[in-house]
Amino acid sequence: MTLKMGILLCFDAFAWFFSFVTIAVLRYDLGMTDEQWRWAIGYTLLAIGLQVILELSISTIHGRQQVGSFEEAFIVSCIVALLIFPVGFVMSTLIFDFPRALAIIMPPLALIYMAAARGVYRLLQTRRVIANNDKKTVRTLVYGAGEAGYRVAELVDHADDTPYDIVGFIDDSPGKQRLRLGNYKVRGTGEDLVRIAQERQVDTVILAITKAPAEVFKRIASECTANGLNLVVIPPVQEMIGGKVSLDRLRQFNVADLLGRRPIETDLRSIADYVMGKRVLVTGAGGSIGSELARQVYKLGPSKLILLDRDESELHAVRLSIDGDGLLDTDDVVLCDIRDQAALNAIFEDQRPQVVFHAAALKHLPMLERYPLEGWKTNTLGTRNVLQASRDFGVDHFVNISTDKAADATSVLGQTKRLAERLTSFHAQESGLNYLSVRFGNVLGSRGSVLFTFRAQIERGGPITVTHPDVTRYFMTIPEACQLVLQAGAIGTPGDVMVLDMGEPVKIVDVAERLIAESGKDISIHFTGLRKGEKLHEVLFSDLEDRAPSAHPLINSVQVPALDPADVPEQPAGREEVLALLEDTRASVDTALAEYEWQDQ
Incomplete structure (x- = not known):
């Protein structure tokens, strides 16, 4: 058992003890009979014992959850509500001298004390991380105030060594405006992105959207590129470990993101x-x-x-x-x-x-x-x-x-x-x-695809050759x-x-411009004209099909x-x-x- 876990178990034991003292003072004015005192103390010790045993067992089987996380709160609540509370209810029904207020009030009160202890722990931990993090951070806006965005903010708050200093959220949903996610406000919609970034001296935008059409990614990428903002994205769900966001998996916006995030479900x-x-x-x-x-x-x-x-x-x-x-x-x-x-x-x-x-x-x-x-x-x-x-x-x-x-x-x-x-x-x-x-249609990254051609041309110092400024292709x-x-x-x-x-067709010149932006080099694009047999726009069906x-x-x-x-x-x-x-x-x-x-x- 780790020191952190030992401290948390002590917190939970004291939560039961303080809830017992609170009820004894406020409800009974310390005026219980000797028999009632014995049953009350016994029930408190039994609750503490069950809490410790069950938390240790779950931790051994499933691993320890992050302190104060939703998963940990759910587990602790289940232990109290489904196991310890029924024990008190049965005791109050069968034992005449058992103080019934303990069975009804004590479990939820103990949960409140446990939550308060974890809240204080998380607050102190966050302040300690911020105080001790002497690495230079970049001011950052998180685009997307959903579950993924909330996870990113949590990770930044509790990472020992983070490169990001979050100044707020951006979200296109009207219902999320002026809300707070943890320590941060939702400061506006996508239309306000550039203005808020300039006002708050933001350097980086984290795009925290797991599923979005290609148009959204293109629009945000274009705005960031035009205004000198570094765009970082969370990976698609299939690239995450266990479907969870992790700080080390954040990466630069790349060509694959131009295709959008369509859920591909198979039977x-x-x-x-x-x-x-x-x-x-x-x-x-x-x-x-x-x-x-x-x-x-x-x-x-x-x-x-x-x-x-x-x-x-x-x-x-x-x-x-x-x-x-x-x-x-x-x-x-x-x-x-x-x-x-x-x-x-x-x-x-x-x-x-x-x-x-x-x-x-x-x-x-x-x-x-x-x-x-x-x-x-x-x-x-x-x-x-x-x-x-x-x-x-x-x-x-x-x-x-x-x-x-x-x-x-x-x-x-x-x-x-x-x-x-x-x-x-x-x-x-x-x-x-x-x-x-x-x-x-075309598959992104296959041998001989435009990605290989364009990257090779960029390595040589350019120019990138594109057949026509309006040519489009389907990509997957x-x-x-x-x-x-x-x-x-x-x-x-x-x-x-x-x-x-294949979703919406992608302009080949957009792919070229994205690769040039990724390279950080000054590369020109040269248009050569369509070659024999090539179409300006591919189709997936003929007119007669x-x-x-x-x-x-x-x-x-x-x-x-x-x-x-x-x-x-x-x-x-x-x-x-x-x-x-x-x-x-x-x-x-x-x-x-x-x-x-x-x-x-």
């Missing part, structure tokens, strides 16, 4: 139903999406997780990230190119996967415009090979990872991925099995995308193309015309032949979709 039971205990194969397991999918699948308890990629170094990295085993001497790490049908068949025959997540693809749009045959070989023929091997060797659940560029495809990347969707639809119709595609973080891919695989039906809700809601609010579905693998040429003669073939295929898709629309009418 783990439905996902586990098709993954747990199954043999699961992930193609492209060394890539950004494939590796994160593999990590999330691993947590769901497959009987075997098979990682397939043609890049041995990336396979080594993902294996290390999953379980720390970098030996690469087991048959669940597979070096194979999906273009090689014979090699794939051998792997599938040996491993017999039951679930396949197909993430292998070439994805760099301008590169595939120059080398369309490579896109054809991997994205179209490679997907055809994986689908055929899956059908031949008993895979009953197949999820093809697609892209928003497959909707109204204008690029080689979009067209080859569109063909992959159609091939998947064909196998679903032929087999009736859960073969489906999942379509989404890698973990969010993979969570929804797993969920889509659980709720999709054969042949569906499940389309993830009829979207339908799914069982998940962030996932819709569309149908795409099936494409018989027999109609896919094995090897076009060259670049021009591939481009002509893709254009013919695009025209046939538009015709098929128009026929679907006409039949529905």
Whole structure:
């Protein structure tokens, strides 16, 4: 037992003693009979004993709560109200000489004394921390007077070494104006942020909002940047330890925060139903999406997780990230190119996967415009090979990872991925099995994404190259995308193309400006113009696609015309032949979709 805990137990014992003395003086004027005195003293000692034993037991099992915190107050109240108070009530009912006022008044009075002792302790502790904290602090406003903001203020008040000196709160809720949270006032709304910061000589704003749309984050970030304020944020709930705010987890506002804080909820039971205990194969397991999918699948308890990629170094990295085993001497790490049908068949025959997540693809749009045959070989023929091997060797659940560029495809990347969707639809119709595609936009932080490009350009001293000042793209973080891919695989039906809700599109120039602000360097932005095949604004659905809601609010579905693998040429003669073939295929898709629309009418 620590010294602090011993002192608290003494506080609680004295609380019972003082409440006993208070009642004895004010209620009985010390005029109780000898028998009543004996029962009163006995009850007081019994209450003290129960309090000490129960607090020690709970502390041993669950750990000690912070002194004066809501959790500790709740535990102490439960001990008194649910255990000690009933003992007094029973004694007053069964024992004639027992002073009944003790049973009714003494427990709540003791609780009041306990709360007062803890309040004094917290006040002295706060003053001691402030007095002893000789490190220079920055004057700070906390944006958000909810639970998260209150927790931040508590942490700052009781930290032994804090960099922040909170001067008040900002909150957009009219009902919270002029309230106090602990030692601090709510001084205004978001519209008053700059004025209050200037009046109070504030250097830093802590954004204490766990869930908020992207517009809120962008607005606050823009105001802070324009007025020289340092913006610090609490992390999203999924990044917190146990869902709790901690001072060391506060961080600078970054590009991921531009996407806002949308709660991504998944039905783990439905996902586990098709993954747990199954043999699961992930193609492209060394890539950004494939590796994160593999990590999330691993947590769901497959009987075997098979990682397939043609890049041995990336396979080594993902294996290390999953379980720390970098030996690469087991048959669940597979070096194979999906273009090689014979090699794939051998792997599938040996491993017999039951679930396949197909993430292998070439994805760099301008590169595939120059080398369309490579896109054809991997994205179209490679997907055809994986689908055929899956059908031949008993895979009953197949999820093809697609892209928003497959909707109204204008690029080689979009067209080859569109063909992959159609091939998947064909196998679903032929087999009736859960073969489906999942379509989404850019993932923030994936290999080759704008983040890597812009950061590399910043390291070189600039400039950052952006195609167009108004170009927008849909973004999602890698973990969010993979969570929804797993969920889509659980709720999709054969042949569906499940389309993830990517939120609001983000201007690429905003991402560039945020990274420049983070770097603290004077970097210019150079606009180069849209490249061949690029769109100014991506779409998740083509004009001819009829979207339908799914069982998940962030996932819709569309149908795409099936494409018989027999109609896919094995090897076009060259670049021009591939481009002509893709254009013919695009025209046939538009015709098929128009026929679907006409039949529905």
